[in-house]
Amino acid sequence: MIRKLRRTRLFEIEQCINLLFLCKWLFLGSIVGALAGSASAILLISLDQATDFRENNLWIIALLPIGGLISGLLYYHFGQRSEKGNNLLLEEYHHAEQTIPLRMAPLVLIGTIITHLFGGSAGREGTAVQMGGALSDQFGKWFKLNAHDRKIIIVMGISAGFASVFGTPLAGAIFALEVLVLGKIRYEAILPSFIAAVIGNYVCNLWPIDHSHYHIPFVPELTPTRLAWTAAAGILFGLAAMLFSKSTHGFGSLFKKHIGYAPARPLIGGAVLAIIIYFIGTTKYIGLGIPTIEASFVDSMNSYDFLIKIAFTAFTIGAGFKGGEVTPLFFIGATLGNAMVWLIPLPMPLLAGMGFVAVFAGATNTPIACTLMGIELFGADCGVYVAIACVVAYLFSGHTGIYSSQIIGAPKH
Template sequence: MLRKSIEQLTLLASVIKWTCYASIVGVLVGIGTGVFLRTLAWTSGQFARYPNYYLLLPVTLVVCSTLVSKLAPEAAGHGTEKVIEAVHQRMGKIPLMVVPVKLIATVITLAGGGSAGKEGPCAQIGAGLASAFGGLLRLEDVDRRKLVICGISAGFATVFGTPIAGALFGVEVLVLGQMMYDVLFPSFVAGIIGFHVASLLGVSYPHVAARVIPPVTGWSFAEMVMLGIWCGLIALVFIEFMKVCNRLFERLHWPLAAKAFLGGGLLVLIGKGISTRYLGLGLDTIEAGLRGALLPAAASFMKAIATAITLGSGGSGGVVTPIFFIGTAAGNLFANLFHEPLIATFSSIGMVALLAGAANTPIAACVMAMELFGAGIAPHAAVACMVSFLMVGYRSIYPSQLLGMQKSNSLTVETGKPLADFKRAVLNHRATSFLGFIEKGIKRIRRDSQ
């Protein structure tokens, strides 16, 4: 009896401890996100006063890349990837200098017209503040790591206004196929507190409820499976665009400033020669797709190119907002090709399905669909998200993710390593690939004809 009482008291003490810690992290992240978003809105407004402000993108990216390389190299690229790397390799230790540098560099990139997102910086800012708080309390490495994960969750929850999906994203994105249950409760607390603090500071979250939800029928189920396959393939294309673009810029033996100037010049060509809708956050295009407007057929492709150039050449920002853009355009195009009248609904499901595939976070994506568009969309979003997640295989927009499960029994890989290490194994596994299947069929036909 005494032992059971001690066990219950220990559990109660743990709940109280992590409620307090996570609440403080939530307040810090809510304030940090509020400052970031308000600064971004003000700066973007100043840039927007000039009609062709994006023509300064070469200079903008040079300033951004120089600032990051000189003051905080850990703030380079899209922030979530760096945070995942810190969690797995450095037990969540993140220099405090990353916070202001990431904030300023991202504001410069996005306000100047660079194609990136705002969630990665919020995740990195949240993780940096949580790491600093853990260092101030001199916590053990395990507890500091938990706090940093809470910071990631709170960052996503506060930037998108989805406290539950944000908390789930923070614990799901670290390891493919595994949910870190020991951090789930404090992540929920940090996400909910951060969301309410940011709301009190004036951050608004326009949630759009899906206007019409199709009934669950055999045909609608088949359509969601096809939409999931479609979004999974587009997620693969986006992931490969990012890798190829990073590789091309790395192979240029130029100074960082020269690479940034080149990237900015390419973005100017996209804005001047094609459309400015593919620069910046692209929120207007996302909202138009979610309202049911038809988007250009090449919107997904062009946004992927613009984002890969921005982040590959030295710009700072996240990738989830571009994923939302690409997913919305993908669902929009799918509805148009199949002559579906519910364009807004397919755009909404495409948005979360592409997130599920590109980031390997199907559960967070499903919950996000419900928080953003209403619970009625859940059956359709769940099918599309899971199919997209399976279609991507062992690739990810975050190469530092660890593998915690196998998506297919036909390919045996060792778990517990970063996904970037499995590329060669997957590519060499031709027996289960489409090309391998075709080769086997050709050999069988030749053998039968002889």
């Protein structure tokens, strides 16, 4: 009888702790979500305006080296550890040292706006994730959270930032759990991550922003033959992801090796880029490239588009410009998928959608988050195709993704 009572007591205690845990993270998640979601909205609005201005005033691209210098000087003089970008978040998660500097948020925002205003090729998720991480970590300091809770706060910042910048809460929640360690999901933080993602996305949508929409009108049944074709496409997406990661790291090392003074790197890199853009005479491969991504679901693209975008983005990021890599990865995947229609007997919009998420899955080693992103963006019908493409791309992209601070937790097979 006493044993039974004790058991009941234990049960009650466990459930009360769970309830406290839930309430605590609902509360903290709402604040982190609100901060990161608003930061993402401000980023999205700023990038829209910067892109509009650039497209209507193409002369500004000539000033790309000046933009690069400003961005470089800002980070050189005020950046401290912010320079490490997304890797700093991963490092602080794995080996907590000190609070992520608050200045990371405004610096990466300004740096990213400069990149897009003057015509570099980059993304935005790095910015959203870094703003989310920096803001939420500050806020964790005020609440004097312990080391374990601080890790969860960093996860929430990543989750809310990612979820809100793309309007994909499920992908954001799983991305934050999946990106920290290759081959592992951090289940300990699963509830806080989902709460932050949902609130982050909700708050971002309260602002006057508009997420891009993509449409795959027809998805055929997945037969064994189509499975084999999907796997073949996945291999190419994985190799493209690997090429992207290697190019980014390669250009980064090259700039570091030959140009000792950090702010000079984006200055010189920006000059080279501006000249190339002038000579090729199109702005297709700079900025976020959203019009091209959208077009990949509808029209035929050039078979070399993805290669040029890889080169432009790896060069921009390698030179030290700020921004993310994910939207360019969408561009690379969607155009590559689109071009595959000559090789692979699957509908073009489906191939574009598969590439959109699969190259990203390969480059960041997050196949489950990317599968969910495919479902959130294109609907549940294409779920099996994007899942196979993401998983195969994950397998073929090698063990070094774009985040060098990602720890390898499990072999890929």
